[in-house]
Amino acid sequence: MTWLSCCLSQSLWGTYCSYLNACAGFQSLLASDVYSQYQAVRRGEQEIPKYFNFASDVLDKWSEIEKAGKRPSNSAFWWISGKGEEVKWSFEELGFLSRKVANVLTKVCGLQKGDRIIVVLPRIPEWWLVNVACMRAGIVLIPGTSQLSAKDILYRLQASKAMCIITDDTVAPAVDSVASECQFLKTKLIVSKGSREGWLNFSELYKNQSADHSCVKTRIEDSVNIFFTSGTTGSPKMTEHSHGSLGFRPLLSERYERYWLDLTPSDVIWSTADTGWILTSLTSVFDPWVFGSCIFVHQLPQIESATILNTLCRFPIDTLVGVPTLYRMLVQNDLSSYKFMNLKHCMSGGEPLNPEVMEKWKSQTGLDIHEVYGQTETGIICSVFKGMKIKPGSMGKAAPLFDVQVVDKNANILPPGQQGEIAVRSKPIRPLGLFSEYIDNPKKTAESERGDFYVTGDRGTMDEDGYFWFIGRDDDIIISSGYRIGPFEVESALMEHPAVAEAAVVSSPDPLRGEVVKAFVVLSATFSSSDREHLACELQEHVKKTTAPYKYPRKVEFVQQMPKTITGKIKRHELRNKEWGRM
Structure with a gap:
């Protein structure tokens, strides 16, 4: 048996197959040649494919299903500004617009496959267009939060050797103050209604660009995203993820994604995470679109309880993803005065959630909060799946395709109840989903491995039932x-x-x-x-x-x-x- 087939228990596989049979849109998707290949990979009958691109192999396939009338009449992307502005795209429209942006990046900016681009934008539609366009062109996207200072931007531009940066009027002055020190930076694109000296206007360029673009062929191990992480004793590290670890991974573990996201093509998911973090890439790009679901976005210049609650009441949002701070804020309100339109699944990640907050949310809304756990380097590796028993304070069980253990300083697996470091087995075969490396930092990459495991730096325990419990960081993060x-x-x-x-x-x-x-x-x-x-x-x-x-x-x-x-x-x-x- 292959490593993959070993991961798939017969009972869960049966549940997953039943789900696929009930989902006409995804069943049609799997009937295509490329998705039949994915099924064979999941069954362990075939090796992981050599080439993969999420834009052409997933998004464009959903566009085909959409045009054939085999997907619910649900948008692929739905954005509101909170001030009356609204954008809705189907998968076909997403494809059309992202091809135009891909031509801007390649034909106007001169970027080629493998080049790096830093994108510092708030929650606006252009962020999603650039993400998909970069996949189509094979360009490596490096997201950043809009709160980055000029010093932060300088470090990221110099360390990454990015040839292009895309941002808005808020961050552009900081970029201009350091651009002369960035020898690799060739092009600056601004998302703005006006013009700025030394910058190309992104909005004008992509609207006037042709949509005739052929998706490049990318290997499954080719880089798709680089995320900067915080360091304890030095500058932030560049964490590289491949087309396989972010885009192909959910195709192999759909039944797991189904359980933690609980999505179908009819569902709408809203993640409030900042665009600079991997959680947004997972919950607002890759994983929901595997299921053909609608990604909902509120611009949210500031996270405010009233705004969040009113949005949940006004829009048919099925799934909410937020950090524990969000739920701590929300339960301080009288939730009985709000009637959520569609909300049925709530998830929390990024840090442990207080059991008392979970209890208060449940008592006032009737909804459970399901915790997930992961890192920039790993994506989601533990979760309380929907339908699973909730143990308040626990971050759930290991995700399929990952062998998660608690180990000691010598990489020995510890028995239930003993405190150690949470780790993911990475040898003899590195699981798809783990980051590729810390770029230009082989020492840190090597230090992240201990014996047969990638060590997270988080301390925790595992109980007799396989539930993991977070204790704290092993370093000073x-x-x-x-x-x-x-x-x-x-x-x-x-x-x-x-x-x-x-x-x-x-x-x-x-x-x-x-x-x-x-x-x-x-x-x-x-x-x-x-x-x-x-x-x-x-x-x-x-x-x-x-x-x-x-x-x-x-x-x-x-x-x-x-x-x-x-x-x-x-x-x-x-x-x-x-x-x-x-x-």
């Missing part, structure tokens, strides 16, 4: 409102201020965000200030201007000295343990 923040960048920003002699950054408990960034600061001997409260605000503003605003320390404590090792290294773990009452 701070997870706040779903954002993963490395202390190094925040400490570096603080050290630039003349008042700071030393700085250490750790997580601190917070009832809304789960945890927040806290800075311990030793003042410079030459600096004296009796107004510590004012100084704390000044340091916070300094960090906001130096790096992405979401990273700023919401708590600041001034200390006389730091706990250190014999070699002089600050003991962050001591500060963190004290903050969490573990001393």
